[in-house]
Amino acid sequence: MRAKFISILASVALLAGGCGKSNPPAPTQARVYTIGMSQCNLGEPWRVQMNEDIRAAAAQHPELKVVFNDAQNDTLKQRAQVEEFVSSKVDLLIISPKEAQPLTEPVARAFEAGIPVIVLDRALLGDKFTCFIGADNKKIGRAAGQWIAKKLGGKGKVVELKGLMTSIPGQDRHTGFREGIAGTDIEVIFEADMKWLEPDARKEMESALSRFDHIDLVYAHNDPGAHGAYLAAKAAGRDGILFVGIDALPQEGIAYVKQRILDATFRYPTGGAEAIDTALKIFKGETVPKQIVLGTRSFDKSSVAAGGEPLP
Amino acid sequence: MKFSFWKSALASPAGRAFLALLLVLIAGAIFNANGAFFKIGTHRDTLRQASVYGMLACGITLVIVSGGIDLAVGSLVALAAVCAAKMAIHWNWPWWEVVPACLAVGTLCGTVSGWVTASLRVQPFIATLSMMVLARGLAKYASGGMKVSTAVQNSDGTYHYVEVPALFRAIDHRVLGGNLSVVTVIFLFCVALAWLALSRHRWGRYLYAIGGNEEAARLSGVPVVAAKICAYAASGLFAAVAGLCQAAQEQQGDPEAGSGYELTAIAMVVIGGTSLMGGRGGIGLTLLGVLTIGYLDKILSINAVPEAGRLVLTGIIIVAAVLTQRRGRT
Numbered sequence: 001m002r003a004k005f006i007s008i009l010a011s012v013a014l015l016a017g018g019c020g021k022s023n024p025p026a027p028t029q030a031r032v033y034t035i036g037m038s039q040c041n042l043g044e045p046w047r048v049q050m051n052e053d054i055r056a057a058a059a060q061h062p063e064l065k066v067v068f069n070d071a072q073n074d075t076l077k078q079r080a081q082v083e084e085f086v087s088s089k090v091d092l093l094i095i096s097p098k099e100a101q102p103l104t105e106p107v108a109r110a111f112e113a114g115i116p117v118i119v120l121d122r123a124l125l126g127d128k129f130t131c132f133i134g135a136d137n138k139k140i141g142r143a144a145g146q147w148i149a150k151k152l153g154g155k156g157k158v159v160e161l162k163g164l165m166t167s168i169p170g171q172d173r174h175t176g177f178r179e180g181i182a183g184t185d186i187e188v189i190f191e192a193d194m195k196w197l198e199p200d201a202r203k204e205m206e207s208a209l210s211r212f213d214h215i216d217l218v219y220a221h222n223d224p225g226a227h228g229a230y231l232a233a234k235a236a237g238r239d240g241i242l243f244v245g246i247d248a249l250p251q252e253g254i255a256y257v258k259q260r261i262l263d264a265t266f267r268y269p270t271g272g273a274e275a276i277d278t279a280l281k282i283f284k285g286e287t288v289p290k291q292i293v294l295g296t297r298s299f300d301k302s303s304v305a306a307g308g309e310p311l312p
Numbered sequence: 313m314k315f316s317f318w319k320s321a322l323a324s325p326a327g328r329a330f331l332a333l334l335l336v337l338i339a340g341a342i343f344n345a346n347g348a349f350f351k352i353g354t355h356r357d358t359l360r361q362a363s364v365y366g367m368l369a370c371g372i373t374l375v376i377v378s379g380g381i382d383l384a385v386g387s388l389v390a391l392a393a394v395c396a397a398k399m400a401i402h403w404n405w406p407w408w409e410v411v412p413a414c415l416a417v418g419t420l421c422g423t424v425s426g427w428v429t430a431s432l433r434v435q436p437f438i439a440t441l442s443m444m445v446l447a448r449g450l451a452k453y454a455s456g457g458m459k460v461s462t463a464v465q466n467s468d469g470t471y472h473y474v475e476v477p478a479l480f481r482a483i484d485h486r487v488l489g490g491n492l493s494v495v496t497v498i499f500l501f502c503v504a505l506a507w508l509a510l511s512r513h514r515w516g517r518y519l520y521a522i523g524g525n526e527e528a529a530r531l532s533g534v535p536v537v538a539a540k541i542c543a544y545a546a547s548g549l550f551a552a553v554a555g556l557c558q559a560a561q562e563q564q565g566d567p568e569a570g571s572g573y574e575l576t577a578i579a580m581v582v583i584g585g586t587s588l589m590g591g592r593g594g595i596g597l598t599l600l601g602v603l604t605i606g607y608l609d610k611i612l613s614i615n616a617v618p619e620a621g622r623l624v625l626t627g628i629i630i631v632a633a634v635l636t637q638r639r640g641r642t
Binding site: 042043045048056164165166190191192193195198199202203204206207209210211224228231235236237250251252254255258259 | 345346348351353354357361452457458459461462463465469471473484486490558561562563566568569609610613614616618619
């Protein structure tokens with residue numbers, strides 16, 4: 001009895017020791033990889049979707065176990081989570097950081113401790129991580145601008161409902177859009193911050209409607225903003241206005257396009273699935289690029305059923 | 313003669329609150345954004361936009377008059393909105409079940425706040441702060457962190473779409489030839505209800521007495537605990553009405569809805585001239601405060617003033633209005 005117990009103990013110890021050293025591990029070993037995922041804030045649907053994408057992708061691979069943590073929009077809480085993941089010796093860390101400066105060092109320490117790190121969406125300073133996966137808001141804004149220019153035939157009156165202009169995504173979706181419509185006769189007649197919020201978008205759109213009798217199109221920096229603008233226009237009995245949003249979450253933007261509420265939306269990909277792909281490559285010992293820029297897709301009436309259209 | 317007219321007009325809080333509103337309206341007439349301010353639709357939209365805040369302000373006025381404060385109303389908007397969307401969109405309940413159930417949720421949360429502060433003697437700030445966090449958590453829990461919309465998730469992860477419920481359409485409708493939002497009618501109904509309670513009912517007099525001097529009120533036989541619990545319950549009820557209107561206007565239940573609304577609502581109450589110390593104020597004043605902030609917001613919006621400028625201007629104007637109120641009192 002006792003001998004059996006000791007032998008089990010010994011084999012467990014052997015296994016544990018083996019795990020620590022093997023890098024990359026022997027393929028015969030059926031080991032489970034633990035991935036720590038530190039999400040900065042689950043208050044935004046887009047980030048809920050990111051976790052959902054990671055969960056769905058990891059579910060395809062029984063050898064992966066993902067531990068999720070929500071930092072509730074608190075930088076120091078997220079830092080503590082990274083440190084917890086390091087001390088619990090996860091095999092890989094995925095982090096979508098709240099902000100760069102304060103989280104760069106904790107992540108660098110994890111990286112230096114030999115834990116591969118995948119950074120999602122928001123970048124960190126320096127190069128002490130394995131791979132950064134993110135999308136380019138400026139590119140998406142430009143794509144939206146070009147789509148709008150084409151749709152309106154190069155001229156028209158547009159309302160721009162901006163996200164927070166103190167946030168990088170807001171600035172990029174704004175400048176990208178302006179680059180996209182540059183050189184056309186499209187005129188932005190009204191622009192306002194709607195703070196990414198639907199009620200605020202509706203309020204600002206009402207102001208635009210009472211000021212201008214003719215509006216061709218509304219470009220909102222996110223889909224809820226475009227939806228709010230649509231509700232305002234509909235309530236005012238104004239037809240013939242097109243609505244374009246960004247993000248294309250399945251239950252928001254995609255749903256709105258399918259319901260003919262929005263005319264187009266552009267995906268801001270979460271990178272969740274790509275993060276799991278990259279993690280698998282790292283576990284297999286393959287080299288991965290330092291930076292992966294995700295492509296975007298446009299969804300309009302004609303392409304939404306087919307899953308959108310990839311943009312160059 | 314002229315001087316004494318102004319003096320007597322400004323002697324009452326109502327006169328001063330009215331002056332603040334008048335100044336904002338004059339500003340609107342000057343900065344009219346190419347005549348947009350003179351369109352009837354602009355005023356209808358202003359009232360619609362201010363209505364949800366106004367409903368919260370009605371409830372908060374009752375609490376503030378009794379010497380308390382209610383910080384939970386913004387979160388209760390989210391909780392009620394999520395409940396309304398869940399029941400009306402996902403579970404297909406008829407409106408006569410959705411509305412009472414929603415209002416019951418809000419009233420229950422308000423009653424708990426009131427019980428914690430009145431019976432357990434926790435400071436109202438702390439008690440309602442806890443309810444604010446708790447209700448936000450419940451809203452997120454009930455919604456799974458996602459907006460509850462007409463895109464309903466199937467078990468295999470895909471979505472199917474359902475109609476916007478008739479209840480939501482009815483609340484987000486207009487009457488009087490499209491010149492008045494139903495939401496505003498509901499708000500005015502809330503104002504009337506709160507006014508009746510505060511000015512025409514014994515309970516209202518109890519609240520003033522408690523706000524003026526709680527100990528004296530207790531010694532003169534006022535049922536302090538019950539009256540206070542009722543004030544918080546009423547605040548929860550008005551917050552639930554606001555949440556229902558919020559959900560109807562967004563056509564969804566957003567667990568993040570209403571954050572920061574409590575502060576705007578408190579500012580509306582205070583600008584009207586209701587004292588945060590309790591015992592002084594009224595619903596009429598709150599109505600003036602609601603209109604003042606509502607119009608200020610609209611004027612900044614139609615002129616497309618950038619966000620930074622709006623915040624600075626709003627802050628300055630709130631302080632100026634409150635200072636005027638205080639100067640008049642001494």
